[in-house]
Amino acid sequence: MLSKENISEYFKTLQDDICRAIEITDGKAKFQEDNWQHHSGGGGRTRIITNGNIIEKGGVNFSVVMGETSDALQKQLKLDEKADYFATGISIVQHPISPMVPIIHMNVRYFEMSNGISWFGGGIDLTPHYVVDEDARWFHQQLKDACDKHDFDAYKKYKEWADNYFYIPHRQETRGVGGVFFDYLKPLGTKGEQTNDKNTKEDIFDFVKSIGESFAPIYTHLMAKNAQIPYGEEEKTWQMLRRGRYVEFNLAWDRGTKFGLETNGRTESILMSLPPVANWVYDYKPQANSLEERTLSLLKKGIDWI
């Protein structure tokens, strides 16, 4: 029987594996670890990497927190009554030095309530400063392969969900080239409205594992492939503006970030997603027919990369 502790232990091991893979590919920087306690119970293991050969600032965070639902959490979850909760997961964001290497984000999580409701959620999405069609296609193919091992509908559904989730309404832009996003995947036979009618807890966990384990091969490939591409001041300027958009999405629209900040989560762990430096220029317009303009034209929902 798959327990919440099994899931949490798995996430912890996955954090180790991912950190090792990033360190090897980066070749210089090592993660610094911070262990912290949560006010209602449990805690986390935040790992931050800075000033590497390839990564400028990144985090790979594990947490397992539990306790009685606070008023804020009860409201967020729209619960009629108090119950104990258990939440565990990994969150990753990597900001590379080079504008030719994409920013990446990954999250896998499991939530369980003492009233019998439980679900999995997660996703991976890629934010290239410059969209490279070959990389975007390859990235989506890796995600499709990971999904197809479990459910031939999953990629299509979760790719669309990512397009809608990683969207910046006030810019009418997607954050990047998307990926997959899923939430409230409730195991068959458990309490609460079902989002699937056939997957057991084990089935969903196997799927989440495939997504989680796809991260390291995907990102280390993109790191190694792109880190040697030369760039100049112009590309750095563009990167700083794209990072500004990343900040705008995370602080103004990302429901995960809002949830964390509003339910008294650990601020420094949540905001590790913010870049080391970001710029804002009033009404910046890329030059006509530039790679920057082309990138903007590809930050749209509904692009079938495969």
Added chain:
Amino acid sequence: MLSKENISEYFKTLQDDICRAIEITDGKAKFQEDNWQHHSGGGGRTRIITNGNIIEKGGVNFSVVMGETSDALQKQLKLDEKADYFATGISIVQHPISPMVPIIHMNVRYFEMSNGISWFGGGIDLTPHYVVDEDARWFHQQLKDACDKHDFDAYKKYKEWADNYFYIPHRQETRGVGGVFFDYLKPLGTKGEQTNDKNTKEDIFDFVKSIGESFAPIYTHLMAKNAQIPYGEEEKTWQMLRRGRYVEFNLAWDRGTKFGLETNGRTESILMSLPPVANWVYDYKPQANSLEERTLSLLKKGIDWI
């Protein structure tokens, strides 16, 4: 009889006066103007100053927009039925080059609905990268003087409102040393729940004018007084981190910004408030007994600066 057009015209003139004062004190940069149309009617005059002697990036924006309430606006205003609206105001944020010069924000606004509801709102608040007691005291005294000309309770009430409004819950810090903030000041005899029991439209407008007209003398004084103070890399580093906090407040918590972004306002005018550059460092802690640490200790609600 004071009409909405009179109020709007006044704000437009105030924009001219403030831009002139900042340009003279800066001594180098000039505001660039962008005229824009709003989708439901009216428009704005956005003015941006960059790369001056003192100001690195700042905006002084005037707008007068009108039309039928959109669904988003109706929801935001909690209106039972559709009505035409008219909104006019000025918004200002200035990010100086020197960390020794404070960031400042000012807003004055008037809102009127065809169903008879109308109100004034606004405020000024100061965000020093380094809190200088003398400047904070002087700043609050200027605001108190402006308030006291009209109502001896106003400063106390609106200072407290500013402490609560310009607050970053996830950091447990105020944005800066506060100032005054007020909203929903509804004229005597107009529709809607009254927030005051004695002020006519003319009385409130006179008060708003005093606040608006206090801006230029206040900020040009602080610009001129502090711009020549020497600083080094350490102070610049701290400034970049404080600007990060400014971004966090504006994108995650500022109701004005959220309102604008969610009701399809002009994004570039709203986000002129963001700094040209901001930094984030994981779990940055200032040195013990440093000026940075002292500043953090003063970013609290309820400090009586006068």
